[in-house]
Amino acid sequence: MNSIRATYKKNTPKSAAAHRRAHAAVIGGNSRGAANHGPHPLTIEYGEGARVVDIDGREYLDLINNYTSLVHGHAYPPIVEAAQRQVGRGTAWVANNVWQTELAEALIERVDSFDSVRFTNSGTEAGMLALQIARTVTGRTNVLMARFGYHGSLMEFEVGSFPMLFDDHAQDRTYLATFNDADDFEAVLAEHGAEIAAVVIEPVMGGGGVVSATPEFLARVRDATHAAGALLVFDEVIAFRLATGGTQALVGVEPDLTMLGKLIGGGFPVGAVGGKNEYMGIFDPANPRGFHSGTYNANPVTMAAGLVSVRELTAERIDRMDALGERLADSLTRSAGQHGLPFCLNRRGSLIQVFFQEQAPPNTILSRDGDLSAGFHLAALNHGMMIAGRGMIALSTVMDEELIDDAAQRADAAMEDVAREMG
Numbered sequence: 526m527n528s529i530r531a532t533y534k535k536n537t538p539k540s541a542a543a544h545r546r547a548h549a550a551v552i553g554g555n556s557r558g559a560a561n562h563g564p565h566p567l568t569i570e571y572g573e574g575a576r577v578v579d580i581d582g583r584e585y586l587d588l589i590n591n592y593t594s595l596v597h598g599h600a601y602p603p604i605v606e607a608a609q610r611q612v613g614r615g616t617a618w619v620a621n622n623v624w625q626t627e628l629a630e631a632l633i634e635r636v637d638s639f640d641s642v643r644f645t646n647s648g649t650e651a652g653m654l655a656l657q658i659a660r661t662v663t664g665r666t667n668v669l670m671a672r673f674g675y676h677g678s679l680m681e682f683e684v685g686s687f688p689m690l691f692d693d694h695a696q697d698r699t700y701l702a703t704f705n706d707a708d709d710f711e712a713v714l715a716e717h718g719a720e721i722a723a724v725v726i727e728p729v730m731g732g733g734g735v736v737s738a739t740p741e742f743l744a745r746v747r748d749a750t751h752a753a754g755a756l757l758v759f760d761e762v763i764a765f766r767l768a769t770g771g772t773q774a775l776v777g778v779e780p781d782l783t784m785l786g787k788l789i790g791g792g793f794p795v796g797a798v799g800g801k802n803e804y805m806g807i808f809d810p811a812n813p814r815g816f817h818s819g820t821y822n823a824n825p826v827t828m829a830a831g832l833v834s835v836r837e838l839t840a841e842r843i844d845r846m847d848a849l850g851e852r853l854a855d856s857l858t859r860s861a862g863q864h865g866l867p868f869c870l871n872r873r874g875s876l877i878q879v880f881f882q883e884q885a886p887p888n889t890i891l892s893r894d895g896d897l898s899a900g901f902h903l904a905a906l907n908h909g910m911m912i913a914g915r916g917m918i919a920l921s922t923v924m925d926e927e928l929i930d931d932a933a934q935r936a937d938a939a940m941e942d943v944a945r946e947m948g
């Protein structure tokens with residue numbers, strides 16, 4: 526990886542200096558753990574369409590799109606127009622705005638399990654809110670989630686995402702079971718169900734490695750959750766891009782509550798919880814059983830941008846992105862074979878996770894591909910292509926076949942470097 530790393534350093538001196546400076550003021554160099562990687566992350570100057578440009582003036586095809594949230598790419602003109610119009614007319618006030626209602630209506634129209642919605646500023650806060658609702662409704666405290674699932678930075682969930690970082694005491698409120706193993710979920714619910722307020726699950730594990738839950742698994746978890754008197758929460762912060770009605774519409778299993786985020790903000794900070802009024806009703810002022818507020822909740826800029834983002838994510842565009850995902854996945858697999866690299870990938874629609882090993886591990890944290898993934902990530906940057914450090918790819922609606930073939934060529938060149946240096 527020495528020459529891959531050396532090339533990266535040679536290409537990005539201004540990003541290196543910016544990172545050194547940032548690190549002195551922001552411990553770790555960035556407030557976002559998932560954006561960090563060695564030898565230093567890029568500092569990006571701007572993004573446009575399917576591309577970003579760094580402060581050294583180098584251009585990259587952006588194949589991660591802010592971890593799936595920029596479903597229409599960077600600075601999508603209809604979103605820019607909606608946001609700019611609103612920015613010029615004020616960005617927040619202690620009163621209502623019509624965009625909030627319109628975005629909520631658009632989501633309710635799309636998702637069968639929604640009677641109503643409430644907005645937050647992040648997916649993490651959506652998780653907090655879902656947990657608050659479940660705790661209030663059930664009178665219980667604990668949560669059950671999939672080991673290595675990701676539901677944001679709330680500690681109750683982080684102990685499941687990164688169990689190795691926490692001691693046993695921190696795990697007091699969180700039970701863990703194995704994703705796609707209904708027996709395991711049923712066993713935990715049978716033993717501890719009386720303490721569990723919510724079972725929280727991604728119908729497609731995003732950060733965990735684009736692992737799809739089977740419909741049978743989700744249906745059994747729903748039944749066991751309800752038998753235990755707990756609420757089933759689907760985390761569709763990422764999976765919502767896979768169908769207009771969310772992945773829940775594809776698998777035919779309705780949760781009680783759904784966490785949303787990312788794409789529904791059109792590139793601005795956002796989160797939301799939607800569900801039946803039986804549960805959401807704890808916030809009905811006529812009979813309040815909970816309080817939820819936030820200075821920037823449902824602010825008009827995010828709501829106006831998010832409305833465009835959701836409306837423009839049509840079934841046709843989702844199908845097109847999915848076909849592009851298949852095209853790219855085929856090219857990546859072919860290239861890896863040609864370069865003699867151990868390789869496999871998980872794909873669900875426009876989401877891809879690459880692994881430089883023969884068989885996909887159950888999730889990314891258990892990946893054992895040595896430095897190959899990290900090497901590919903840097904080599905891809907050297908060839909002008911940005912993916913997530915852990916090998917995740919998320920396409921956008923502004924991509925076409927020509928761009929995907931360009932990306933495939935860059936990935937091929939990156940794999941050649943990896944094979945030469947590390948294979």
Ligand SMILES: Cc1ncc(COP(=O)(O)O)c(C=O)c1O
Nearest residue numbers: 647648649675676677731762763
């Ligand atoms: C599935 C899932 N849930 C929740 C979150 C947390 O969202 P946010 O980063 O907006 O807090 C993320 C973020 O990556 C996510 O992927």
